[in-house]
Amino acid sequence: MSKSPEDALETMIANLPEKTGKSLAEWLKLAAASKLEKHGQIVSHLKTEHGLTHGYANLVAHEHLKSDQPVDLVATQYSGGKTDLLPIHDALVQEVNKFESDVEVSPKKTCVSLRRNKQFAVITPATKTRIDLGINIKGHKGTTRMVPEKPNAMCTHKVQITELNQIDQELIGWLLEAYQNA
Secondary structure, eight states: OOOOHHHHHHHHHHHHHHHHSSOHHHHHHHHHHTTOOSHHHHHHHHHHHHOOOHHHHHHHHHHHHGGGSOSOHHHHHTOGGGGGGHHHHHHHHHHHTTTOTTOEEEEOSSOEEEESSSEEEEEEEOSSSOEEEEEOOTTOOOOSSEEEOOTTOSSSEEEEEOSGGGOOHHHHHHHHHHHHHO
16 A cells, blocks of 8 residues: 555655754754745755755755645635635535545645545635536546546546535545545
């Protein structure tokens, strides 16, 4: 079984002292001392000035800026003009949580990843009136409703949802199939 993103992060943090000569706390002090505010600038600085590899520089920059991130990523995604979409998001999460206890709902900055052993779906508030539900069902031809995505996309198919009543048995069936294959 592959590691979850959280496990991989913990491993990288644990390996920092051995691989770089400094702990995460020490790297965070250096990142703060740089007074840089953008992720890319911090990564570039750590790579150029301190010889970190891209992976470790990215980790330190992310951890340094983490305190600036909103605590509730879902609330942020559905703020402003997208508040009417939150009931659709909540209903999707409620349905997948009925599958088994191993469903992991992982909010990101712009979407919510639904995982088991690997990601099986992604909920993205795409516009003020639509959620795009990415679903991973390899080998499925798709339908007019569940449209195949481009090759190498994060998900194999996408369903556009604009109303709560579109979360029906057909859609739940696709999510369940993706979950079972994850």
